[in-house]
Amino acid sequence: MKVIILAAGQGTRLRPLTDHCPKCMVEVNGKSIIERQLDTMHSCGIEDKDITIVAGYRNDVLKEKFKDTEVKFIVNKEYETTNMVCSLMCARNLMETEDDILISYGDIIYNKEVLEKILKTEEDMSVVVDxxxxxxxxxxxENPLDDAETLMFDRNDYLTEIGQKTSDLNKVQSQYIGLMRFKGAGLQAVLDLSAEAERRSESGQALWRTERTYAKMYMTDLLQGLIDENYKLKAVHIQRGWFEIDDCDDLKVVESQLK
Incomplete structure (x- = not known):
């Protein structure tokens, strides 16, 4: 299995902490987000040589930090005008030559138990949900629904909806955290759907349930597209054990709760 960490974003909502470093290098109680991720991966037997970071903003700082490791880097040179899916597709060559890929957002922290759960899954497509x-x-x-998005699954724990804005708490059965795994046919489906999204966007067609263009696609747009094309995405359930750092308020919450 190979790992792709998506860490190209600028982290504008964390400024001034990200004035001179990428978001994933913001420190949480003295240790950066990315170092905490790698520590968790190492604890599960994942080695640096199997980890690729898709960097963008201030990638020079990130590369310098890990210059003495076997962690690999791919740079999204268009990080200022693109989003998560385009960053992922910067690693297309890796995805085309491997059969098992774990994908992680670069701005989340999760414990060993969370990672172990998705590493044990047998599904071709699996998504961690809290x-x-x-x-x-x-x-x-103040109002959880201001930031939460829909996430629904059927009786067999396959996702039926993800990433849509809602004011209905009943449509938020759980919450996506930004950690997923694709194997075999599932990995090929991600590549195929991304190519289809790019083709549709270039011809002015809509992309499933989003008005965003291919360049601006969120990962949840891609996942919803897979669902709408009748692919089976398995929900891997957790009860906490993770944090997301989007802004300075998030950082305060995490630092108060993370030991």
Whole structure:
């Protein structure tokens, strides 16, 4: 298995902490987000040589940090005008030559138990979801629904909807955290759907349930596209054990709760 960490973003909502370094290098209680991720991966037996970071903003700082390791880098040179899916597709060559890929956002921290859960899955497509999200979101924002997005699954735990804005709490059965795994036919489906999204965008066609163009696609747009094309995405359920750092308020919450 290979790992792709998506860490090209500028982290504008974390400024001034990101004035001179990428978002993933912001420190949480004395250790950066990316170092915490790598520590967790190492604890599960994942080696540096199997990890590729898709960098963008201030990639020079990130590369310098890990210059004495076997961690690999791919640079999204268009990080200022693109989003997650384009960053992922910068690693297309890696995805085309491997059969098992773990994808992680670069601005999240998760413990060993969370990672172990998705490493044990047998599904071709699996997505970690947090059933204990509401209490955490309540600490992050005054109204959890202001930031939460839909996530629904059927009786067999396959996702039916993800990433849509909603004011209906019943449509948020759990919350996506930004950690997923694709194997075999599932990995090929991601490549095929991304290519289809790019083709549609270039010809002015809509991309499933989003008005965003291919360049601006969120990862949840891609996942919803897979669902709408009748692919089976398995929900891997957790109860907390992770944090997201989007802004300085998030950082305060994480630092108060993370030991």
């Amino acid at each position: 059933d204990g999200w509401y209490e955490y979101w309540s600490a992050r924002c």
